[in-house]
Amino acid sequence: MACPSIIVVGAGPSGTRAAEALAKAGIRPILIDEGRRDGGQIYRRQPDNFTRSYEKLYGTEAGRAKALHDSFDALKGQIDYRPETLVWNIADGHVWTACGNAQEALRYDALILCTGATDRLMPVKGWNLAGTYSLGGSQVALKSQAVSIGHEVVFMGSGPLLYLVASQYVQAGAKVAAVLDTSPKGARIKALPDLLALPGMLWNGVQLTRALGKAGVPIHHGVTPVEIIGGADTGVNGVRFRTPSGQEKTIACDAVAVGYHLRPETQLADLARCEFAFDAGTHQWLPRRDQDGRASTAGVYLAGDGAKILGARSAEASGKLAALAALSDLGLPVDSGETTALRRDVANYARFARGLAKAFPWPADHAAALPDEAIICRCEAVSAGDIRSVMRETGAIEANRAKAFSRVGMGRCQGRYCGLAAAELIAAEARIPVEQVGRLRGQAPVKPLPIAIGEEK
Amino acid sequence: MSGRFVRLGETQRPPVTLHVDGQPVTALEGDTLMVAMLSSGGTLRQSEFGDGRRAGFCLMGACQDCWVWTEGGDRLRACSTLAAAGQRILTSQPEATWPAQA
Amino acid sequence: MSAASDIIIVGGGLMGSSAALFLRGHGLSVTLLETDLIGRQASGTNFGNVRRQGRALHQLPLANRAIAIWRKSRELLGADVEYLQSGHIRVCYRDRPELVGAMEDYAEKARLEGLDLELLTGNALRSKFPFFGADVLAGSYSAMDGHANPRLAAPAFARAAQRMGANIHENTRIVDAQKVGEDFLVTAQDGRTFRAPILLITAGAWGNALSSQFGEPVPIVPRGPNMSVTEPVPYAIHPAVGVMTPLEEETVYFRQVARGNIVLGGSTRGPSYPDAYRAFVLPQNTMSQLKQIRRLAPALGKLNIIRVWSGIEGYMPDSQPVMGPSATTSGLYYAFGFSGAGFQIGPGVGETMAEIIARGATDIPMEPYQISRFAE
Numbered sequence: 001m002a003c004p005s006i007i008v009v010g011a012g013p014s015g016t017r018a019a020e021a022l023a024k025a026g027i028r029p030i031l032i033d034e035g036r037r038d039g040g041q042i043y044r045r046q047p048d049n050f051t052r053s054y055e056k057l058y059g060t061e062a063g064r065a066k067a068l069h070d071s072f073d074a075l076k077g078q079i080d081y082r083p084e085t086l087v088w089n090i091a092d093g094h095v096w097t098a099c100g101n102a103q104e105a106l107r108y109d110a111l112i113l114c115t116g117a118t119d120r121l122m123p124v125k126g127w128n129l130a131g132t133y134s135l136g137g138s139q140v141a142l143k144s145q146a147v148s149i150g151h152e153v154v155f156m157g158s159g160p161l162l163y164l165v166a167s168q169y170v171q172a173g174a175k176v177a178a179v180l181d182t183s184p185k186g187a188r189i190k191a192l193p194d195l196l197a198l199p200g201m202l203w204n205g206v207q208l209t210r211a212l213g214k215a216g217v218p219i220h221h222g223v224t225p226v227e228i229i230g231g232a233d234t235g236v237n238g239v240r241f242r243t244p245s246g247q248e249k250t251i252a253c254d255a256v257a258v259g260y261h262l263r264p265e266t267q268l269a270d271l272a273r274c275e276f277a278f279d280a281g282t283h284q285w286l287p288r289r290d291q292d293g294r295a296s297t298a299g300v301y302l303a304g305d306g307a308k309i310l311g312a313r314s315a316e317a318s319g320k321l322a323a324l325a326a327l328s329d330l331g332l333p334v335d336s337g338e339t340t341a342l343r344r345d346v347a348n349y350a351r352f353a354r355g356l357a358k359a360f361p362w363p364a365d366h367a368a369a370l371p372d373e374a375i376i377c378r379c380e381a382v383s384a385g386d387i388r389s390v391m392r393e394t395g396a397i398e399a400n401r402a403k404a405f406s407r408v409g410m411g412r413c414q415g416r417y418c419g420l421a422a423a424e425l426i427a428a429e430a431r432i433p434v435e436q437v438g439r440l441r442g443q444a445p446v447k448p449l450p451i452a453i454g455e456e457k
Numbered sequence: 458m459s460g461r462f463v464r465l466g467e468t469q470r471p472p473v474t475l476h477v478d479g480q481p482v483t484a485l486e487g488d489t490l491m492v493a494m495l496s497s498g499g500t501l502r503q504s505e506f507g508d509g510r511r512a513g514f515c516l517m518g519a520c521q522d523c524w525v526w527t528e529g530g531d532r533l534r535a536c537s538t539l540a541a542a543g544q545r546i547l548t549s550q551p552e553a554t555w556p557a558q559a
Numbered sequence: 560m561s562a563a564s565d566i567i568i569v570g571g572g573l574m575g576s577s578a579a580l581f582l583r584g585h586g587l588s589v590t591l592l593e594t595d596l597i598g599r600q601a602s603g604t605n606f607g608n609v610r611r612q613g614r615a616l617h618q619l620p621l622a623n624r625a626i627a628i629w630r631k632s633r634e635l636l637g638a639d640v641e642y643l644q645s646g647h648i649r650v651c652y653r654d655r656p657e658l659v660g661a662m663e664d665y666a667e668k669a670r671l672e673g674l675d676l677e678l679l680t681g682n683a684l685r686s687k688f689p690f691f692g693a694d695v696l697a698g699s700y701s702a703m704d705g706h707a708n709p710r711l712a713a714p715a716f717a718r719a720a721q722r723m724g725a726n727i728h729e730n731t732r733i734v735d736a737q738k739v740g741e742d743f744l745v746t747a748q749d750g751r752t753f754r755a756p757i758l759l760i761t762a763g764a765w766g767n768a769l770s771s772q773f774g775e776p777v778p779i780v781p782r783g784p785n786m787s788v789t790e791p792v793p794y795a796i797h798p799a800v801g802v803m804t805p806l807e808e809e810t811v812y813f814r815q816v817a818r819g820n821i822v823l824g825g826s827t828r829g830p831s832y833p834d835a836y837r838a839f840v841l842p843q844n845t846m847s848q849l850k851q852i853r854r855l856a857p858a859l860g861k862l863n864i865i866r867v868w869s870g871i872e873g874y875m876p877d878s879q880p881v882m883g884p885s886a887t888t889s890g891l892y893y894a895f896g897f898s899g900a901g902f903q904i905g906p907g908v909g910e911t912m913a914e915i916i917a918r919g920a921t922d923i924p925m926e927p928y929q930i931s932r933f934a935e
Binding site: 088089091092094096103105393394398401404405410411412414443444445448449450451452453454455 | 596603638710711714718789790839840841842843845846849850852853859860861862863864865866867868
C-alpha cells in the first residue's frame with residue numbers, strides 16, 4: 001500500500017509511543033488530541049509560562065515524564081499533530097473531528113485508539129455539592145494550574161492515586177485534613193505477590209504513606225463513606241464516614257477529592273463497533289483485543305489505559321505494540337524481536353494491575369447501601385431512590401432500559417461517572433449479577449458537539 | 458478576593474481581567490477559566506435540576522459539569538478554556554431570553 | 560400445548576400496546592408478543608410530535624380520536640408520558656413562497672375536520688416566535704397540537720394493559736405464523752407457541768415478514784430517523800417546530816421538553832438494519848441536520864448536542880400505513896408501516912383496531928389503509 005493513512009487518537013503515553021513507532025517506520029501519522037498540550041493525564045504538562053521543575057511536578061516519575069515529553073517534542077516535525085481536536089464519531093473508515101467549530105472527516109487505513117482513562121467513582125450522598133472533585137481532577141489542579149482544590153482537603157477512596165495526590169498536596173504546601181482509604185488494610189497484603197511483579201512501584205506506595213504520616217495527616221483505613229456534608233449554595237463543609245469498628249466520625253473540610261482507581265474511556269471503541277466483554281476482575285465492560293491490541297473491528301487497535309487500566313508505564317509499551325501490529329497488518333516490515341519483548345513487558349504490567357485491583361477493590365457493595373436521597377447521576381440529578389422506584393414500576397433491569405426510564409446516564413457526560421455505580425445499584429436491586437445488567441450503549445458525539453459545527457464564518 | 462481554589466505558587470504571571478456576573482475578576486495568564494473563576498469565587502454555575510451550585514468535578518473535560526454561559530449566549534467548558542481578557546461570563550442561566558439572541 | 564387467548568398481538572410498539580389496552584377494555588383476552596422490549600424501535604426513538612397538522616386530511620378523524628386519548632393519558636395510564644399541549648408550528652422559507660398558498664389551502668380544509676390553524680407572517684410571526692431565522696417566511700400554527708416522550712409512551716400503555724390482565728411476553732421473537740383451522744398458531748424462536756382465533760400484526764418494519772406468510776407482501780422500507788438532543792437550557796420554546804419543504808435535507812424539526820433539552824430531528828436519513836435491530840446516525844447526516852437547524856433557529860447555534868440516536872421505522876411508498884383486516888385471511892388484522900408519522904395517531908390506532916376487532920366496525924375512514932392496495 002502506498003503510504004497508508006494511520007491515525008492515532010490521544011497524545012498521552014500510549015499515543016506518543018505509537019506515533020513514535022510509526023514515524024520511525026517512515027509513516028507520517030495523524031495524531032489527534034483534545035488537550036492543548038501532549039502528555040495525557042498522569043504526565044500532563046503545565047502551561048508554557050509555568051516554572052516548576054519536573055521533580056516538583058512528577059516526583060519519582062520525573063525521569064519518565066521528561067523522556068516522554070522530549071520524545072513528543074522531537075516527534076512534532078514528523079507527524080500531523082492536531083491538538084484541541086475532538087474525535088466525535090467514527091464511521092466508514094473515517095474519524096470525524098471537531099476543532100472549535102471547524103469539522104473534518106479523516107480517512108484511515110489503521111486507527112490506533114489511545115484514549116486513556118478517567119477516575120472511577122462510587123457516589124456518596126452529597127458528592128454533587130460544590131467542592132467535590134475526582135482524585136484525578138485534584139491532581140490536575142495541582143499539576144497543571146498550581147492550585148489546591150480547597151483550603152482544607154480530604155482525600156477519599158481507594159487506589160494508588162489516593163496517597164500519591166495527597167502527598168503531592170502536602171509537599172506543595174496545601175492543607176490536607178485527612179486521607180480516608182476505603183480499602184481494608186489486609187487487602188494490600190493479599191495482593192502482595194502480584195504487586196511484587198513491579199517492585200519499584202510497590203516501594204513508591206510505601207514511601208508515600210510514610211511521608212503523609214510524617215506530615216501529621218490523619219489516615220483512616222477500611223472506612224465506609226457516609227456523606228459529604230455542606231450547603232447547596234456554599235458547597236462542601238465536611239465528610240462523614242464510618243470506621244471498621246462502626247464508629248461514625250466527621251472531618252471538617254471545604255474540598256473532597258474522591259476516586260476508586262480508574263475506568264477506561266471506551267466510547268470511541270464502541271462507536272468503531274468493537275466487541276466488548278465483561279471483565280470480572282474490575283466489574284467493567286472492556287473492548288476485546290488480542291495480545292497486540294487488535295480490536296474486533298478490522299483496522300482498529302487499542303492501547304493504553306483506554307483499553308484496560310494497566311498504568312502509564314504499560315501504556316507506553318502497549319502503544320508501541322499496537323503501532324507495530326498496525327504496520328505488520330498493513331504489510332510493512334516489523335522487528336518480531338521487538339514485538340516479543342513488548343508483549344513480555346505488557347504481561348508483567350498485567351500482573352501488577354491484577355494486584356492493584358485486589359489491593360484496591362472497587363467497592364461494588366456500596367451501591368446497594370446508598371440511601372434513596374443520594375444522587376447517582378450528577379448531570380441529571382437522578383437519585384438512587386429514583387432508579388429504585390423506576391425499577392419497581394417498570395421492571396427495568398437492563399442498563400439502557402433503566403436509563404430510558406430514569407434518565408440515569410442521559411446527561412452531558414454520557415454515564416462516565418454514574419454508569420458503573422448505576423449498574424451495581426440495578427444489579428443489587430434486581431438480585432442479578434452485575435454482568436447481566438449489561439452496559440450503556442455508546443452514542444455519538446462522545447462529548448458535547450457545538451450545533452455551530454461546520455458553520456462557515 | 459477569596460475563592461474556592463488556593464494558589465500554591467506560579468503567581469509571577471501577567472494578570473488577565475475578565476468579567477464574571479458583571480464584576481471584574483483578575484486572573485493570571487495561563488489560568489483556565491475554571492481556575493480564574495474559582496480563585497475569586499466559590500462556584501461556577503447552578504445545577505439545572507435543583508440540587509444547588511456546582512464548581513466543576515474532573516478538571517479534564519470528561520464530566521461536562523463546568524459549562525458556563527457568556528453574556529453573548531455562548532457556551533464555554535471552563536476547565537478546558539483558557540481565561541482571556543474580555544470574557545464576560547455568567548454563573549446563572551440566562552433565562553427565557555436566550556433564544557432571541559442570535 | 561400452546562397458550563391460548565382471544566387475540567394475539569405481534570409487535571409491542573405503541574400500536575400493539577395501545578390495542579392491547581383497548582381490547583382489554585372490550586373484555587377480550589390478549590397476548591402481546593414482543594421480540595425485544597416494549598416500545599424500543601420506532602415507537603421509542605421517534606421525534607415525539609403529537610401533531611394533527613400536516614397529516615393527510617383523511618387521517619384527521621383518527622388524529623382527533625388520538626388527541627382525546629393523549630389529553631387524558633395520565634389518568635388512563637396512571638403514568639406521566641410528558642404530554643405537553645404547547646402547540647405546533649410549521650414554517651416555509653422565503654425561497655418557496657408558493658408554499659404559503661399550500662398552507663392556506665390545507666388550513667381551510669383542515670378546519671372542516673375540526674383542526675384550527677392560524678397563519679402567521681412578518682411581525683406577527685416574529686413577535687410570537689422571535690427565534691426564527693431570517694429565511695423563514697411564514698408559519699402555520701396549531702395551538703392544540705403538542706408533543707410527548709416516546710421513550711415512555713408505549714411502555715406506559717403496555718403496563719396499563721398488563722394491569723388490566725393482558726399477557727405480555729417480551730424477548731419473544733416470532734418466527735412463524737399460520738392459520739390452522741379456526742385458530743392462528745404463532746411460534747416463537749425458542750419454540751413456545753401461542754394460539755388465538757384472532758391475530759393482529761403491529762410489527763412495524765417487520766410487518767411484511769408476517770404479512771408475507773399470509774400471501775400479502777407489502778413493499779415496506781426500513782429507515783432510521785435522524786435524532787439529536789441538546790443539553791438542558793432554560794425553557795423558552797413552547798411549540799414543536801417543523802419545516803414545510805419538498806426537500807428531505809430541509810425537513811428538520813425541534814421541540815423543547817420541560818426539563819430544558821431540545822430534541823432535534825430530521826434532514827437526511829441513514830440506513831437501518833432490521834435483522835440486527837440496530838440503526839446508526841451517520842455523521843454526515845448529523846452535519847446536514849445541524850446546518851438546517853442553524854438556518855431555522857440561529858440561537859440554537861450556540862448550544863451543544865450531547866447525544867444522537869436512531870431507530871427502525873417502516874415506510875410505505877404512499878406514506879400511509881397498512882391498517883385493517885387482511886384481504887386473504889379471516890381473523891387477521893394489521894396496523895403497521897406508519898412511515899414516520901405514527902406517534903400522534905398511535906393511541907387512536909389502538910382504540911380503532913380494538914373497535915374493529917371487538918365490534919366488527921368503526922366510524923373512522925379506513926379505506927386509504929387497506930393492505931389490498933399493494934396486491935399484484
